[in-house]
Structure formats: structure tokens, C-alpha cells
Amino acid sequence: MNTRQVALVASLAALILVAGCAQEKTRYGDAKGVETLTNQYGSTDLQIMAESMARSMLQAPVIASSNLPVVTVQEVRDKTSEYIDTRAITDSIRSELQKGGRVRFAVDAAGMNQQTEELKRQQSDLYAKDSAAEMGRMVGAQYRLEGNIISIVKQVKDTKDVYYKLNLQLWNIRNGLLEWSDEKEIRKTTTRG
Amino acid sequence: MKTSVLVALLAACALAAGCAHKKGFEKEGFAYGCPIGDTKISSMEDLTKAKTVYEGKRTTIVDTEMRCTMTGDLIKVDTTLNNDSSKVKRINYKFRWIDREGMRAADEEPWKPLMLYDNSNLLVNTVSPNNKAVDFRLILRSEE
Numbered sequence A: 001m002n003t004r005q006v007a008l009v010a011s012l013a014a015l016i017l018v019a020g021c022a023q024e025k026t027r028y029g030d031a032k033g034v035e036t037l038t039n040q041y042g043s044t045d046l047q048i049m050a051e052s053m054a055r056s057m058l059q060a061p062v063i064a065s066s067n068l069p070v071v072t073v074q075e076v077r078d079k080t081s082e083y084i085d086t087r088a089i090t091d092s093i094r095s096e097l098q099k100g101g102r103v104r105f106a107v108d109a110a111g112m113n114q115q116t117e118e119l120k121r122q123q124s125d126l127y128a129k130d131s132a133a134e135m136g137r138m139v140g141a142q143y144r145l146e147g148n149i150i151s152i153v154k155q156v157k158d159t160k161d162v163y164y165k166l167n168l169q170l171w172n173i174r175n176g177l178l179e180w181s182d183e184k185e186i187r188k189t190t191t192r193g
Numbered sequence B: 001m002k003t004s005v006l007v008a009l010l011a012a013c014a015l016a017a018g019c020a021h022k023k024g025f026e027k028e029g030f031a032y033g034c035p036i037g038d039t040k041i042s043s044m045e046d047l048t049k050a051k052t053v054y055e056g057k058r059t060t061i062v063d064t065e066m067r068c069t070m071t072g073d074l075i076k077v078d079t080t081l082n083n084d085s086s087k088v089k090r091i092n093y094k095f096r097w098i099d100r101e102g103m104r105a106a107d108e109e110p111w112k113p114l115m116l117y118d119n120s121n122l123l124v125n126t127v128s129p130n131n132k133a134v135d136f137r138l139i140l141r142s143e144e
Helices: A003-023 A043-058 A086-100 A109-122 B002-022 B044-051
Strands: A070-079 A143-156 A159-172 A178-191 B052-054 B062-071 B074-083 B089-098 B112-116 B120-127 B135-142
Touching (some): A043 A086, A043 B112, B062 B135, B074 B089, B112 B120
Parallel strands (some): A070 A143
Antiparallel strands (some): A143 A159, A159 A178, B062 B074
């Protein structure tokens, strides 16, 4: 290999190295900023829906009466054409309401196994009887929160339009009455070019 | 004659004062139902200026009207945003809630995207996240 060939190989290696380094760059962003990378369901949609629903629910007479109603969170059915973790929506709404200090939440169906397992564990001989949680003391919810999220997607050539609608309902468990209901709509349009 | 002029003047003064009261300065420390603290507010323009903060890229969207009311111990806010340009404008907005000590009463809200048609008004409303919030600011920034 002559000097010229060595220089060429070295230059090519340097170029590949530079190109490789230029590809990746990681930065922290604003978790509460508006995210518009794609028109699929994203963090901004989750945050807007959770905030809007929680604020609306805070004004519902059964919540605003300030007697700390006990609510259990049931399923938000995903009726969209994509996969949406609806648990993340109800978790965010629950956190927002909990911070508002107007509602108490009873353990829901998803957390029931862990709750009963812990109760049983505390009933074992390992724990002091006076400090162990007793059986039969759990508080039943007065209201249950459930809902649906739907989407309508339309696409022509270079334009894709997505419409999301989240509907939530608060049902009185004892008498089956609907105590509160609200909707939040979001429309996103993506155009190419 | 002099007495009757004096009486007429006093009546005019009382009438003017009465009208000024009806303008919306219903409670000390409040204007149009919105908490204002010690800020001197004499018109709707003063109120919207005091309550609106522009951050990031400036927008030409202006807050033209703001009214508040209490729902229980929460502040409910209705505000009208105006786009007086001949183009559709896109902005982001959020509310910042302040407690009695002037600290944040709640976590920072997410930015919310908003589209305003050309030459149009849009009503934005919200309610405070908890009863610790006694004041607020509307934050606006351009998305263009």
C-alpha cells in the first residue's frame, strides 16, 4: 500500500467516524410541551384530556359538595383504530383529582389482588395483631368512573385527519344514576409536503 | 338658588359614583369577578393586561375580555381571545395558578394548542385545580 492509498483509507475512516458521531444527539425536552411528531395519540393529547376531564369533574355537584365522595376507576374502553393505554388516561385524571383534594379513591378491580394479598399477609402470624390491618374494613366506592375513547381517521393523498373523543361518566353505584358526564374532543391534521 | 345647585351637584356625583360601582368592581380586591390583589384596575383592558403573560415567541392574539366567578371555593375563568388578522393563527396557552403566598398553587399545566380562525374570537374557560389557588395568569405563546 503506497502513501496515497493509506491517506485515502484514513480519510474514508475519518469521514465514517464523523458521520457516525453526527447521527445521534440526545437532549431533554419539555414534558409539558406540545408534541406534534406524528398525528397518533400522544403525550399532549393525554395531558389535555386528563386536565380537561378532571377540572370538569371538580365542578360536578357530587364532587363539589366537598363531602369527599369515594370513587372507583373502571375501564376506559379503547375504541380507536390504534392502541391507546387508557389506564394512563384514568391514572392521570385520578392524580389530578387527588391533588384537588375533593375525592377519595377506593381500590379498583385492577388493584384488588394486591390489596387482598397484602391484607392476608398481615393476618399471618408474622405481624403483631394490634398493628395489622383488619379484614372487613375496606371502604366501598359510592361512584364508579368509566368511559370510552373513539377515533375517526380520514386520509386522502397527502392529508390525514384524526379526531379523538373521550367520554367519561360518573355513575352512582347505589342507585345507578348518572351523576356527571363530559367529553373532550381533539382534532389533528397532518399534511405532507 | 345656591342650595338647589349644590343639591343637583351632589345628586350628579352620587349618580356617577353609582354607575362606576356597577361597572363590575363588586368586591375589594376583585375586578369583573377576577382576583386582582392590590393592582389598580379601572377597565377590562387593565384587567386583561394584568392577567395575561406572553412567553416565548410573541403572538398577535390578544385577550379582550376576562370574567371570573367562584364555583364553591374554585375560581372559574372565562376569557375571550381575539384574532384580528386575516390569517388563521395557532397559539399555545396555559394557566398558572398562584396561592396566597404568591407561590405556585399547583403543578405547571401542560401547554394547550389552540387554533383561531381569521378575524374571530374564541372563548377559553377553565377552573382552578384546587382551593389553594387564589390568583392566576394566562400564559400565551405563538406556535407559528
